[in-house]
């Protein structure tokens with residue numbers, strides 16, 4: 201019996217266990233004793249560990265943060281990391297999001313693709329390797345996370361409490377073929393105060409919803425005398441609207457939304473508004489701040505004017521998104537999200553960026569850095585996964601780099617590999633999430649083959 205056949209023998213059991221787990225709505229909820237991410241996530245973890253136990257594996261529950269099972273002997277360990285928590289169902293479903301209905305050769309429900317399907321499949325892949333009595337040199341561990349969608353505190357807890365780091369591994373929580381590069385991501389918040397005594401005073405300003413979304417709308421209101429208001433409310437600029445208010449005027453700007461990892465596909469409404477404000481007769485302190493922002497950021501998406509432009513052939517350019525601004529007559533604050541290419545480091549851009557804001561009188565209120573991930577294409581991990589992918593699917597394809605971040609960043613030596621095939625519809629986090637049963641089984645076979653390739 202070969203490994204692919206052994207996996208197929210598990211088909212009914214795998215579908216049954218997956219459907220049971222899909223019926224548990226494992227969205228994060230308030231922590232309770234032994235349930236750090238809420239009782240439903242805990243139930244989903246318990247269920248998955250029961251499934252592993254029934255397959256004959258001994259299991260470890262890491263205080264409700266994660267669980268794992270393992271097969272084989274050997275000094276070193278390779279890992280498959282999945283997660284059992286899901287995002288809320290949201291609106292727009294035509295089936296019960298927690299009903300685990302099967303129709304059209306598909307299993308429907310929240311978590312089918314992201315990431316219960318691949319996670320439960322990994323348990324059966326491990327059983328297939330054991331049943332085939334394949335010789336392996338390294339232990340194979342299936343790690344079942346519980347907090348991927350809301351911060352990956354699960355893996356942090358695991359590592360902090362002595363959890364073993366794999367020498368190699370993958371997380372089936374991205375896409376095929378292999379994601380071997382993920383840009384470094386920096387989220388930074390700056391604020392600045394100002395006094396106003398000029399003819400035009402800012403009342404408030406607001407734009408954007410989140411740092412990782414290109415803002416499509418921004419608005420600022422001003423007070424001034426009637427004559428100025430008459431004149432300034434008649435200004436014209438593309439994709440902007442100026443209008444009179446009872447005591448002054450307001451400026452609205454329109455942009456095009458896009459994901460923060462691809463800001464070049466959008467148009468930044470905040471950058472547009474600030475650029476227009478740079479031409480207004482504002483009080484000097486505010487004018488200085490606006491002039492700095494218009495000059496350093498404006499509507500740019502690559503950090504050139506801010507002096508942090510970086511580029512490499514593996515992952516392309518540094519991207520920058522000015523995600524939000526909010527303020528009043530005395531102070532404004534803003535959130536910026538930028539992502540540096542995978543062959544660079546935080547030190548190549550972060551300090552220079554922050555220093556310029558500090559010099560211009562801004563305060564940095566917070567900064568969160570998620571380091572880049574990069575495992576070269578000629579490494580053993582990438583070549584092994586690519587070989588498995590080509591053998592199992594007959595498809596070609598090359599390892600790729602992305603601007604987003606996956607679960608792979610949470611633990612060293614891991615890459616995202618699967619479960620989405622090229623050309624598949626995007627289904628994760630959307631209504632009517634589903635997985636084709638054929639794709640589920642193909643994933644189980646690929647996971648089994650990859651486990652063996654890394655452990656043999």
Ligand SMILES: [Zn+2]
Nearest residue numbers: 314315348373
């Ligand atoms: Zn996921």
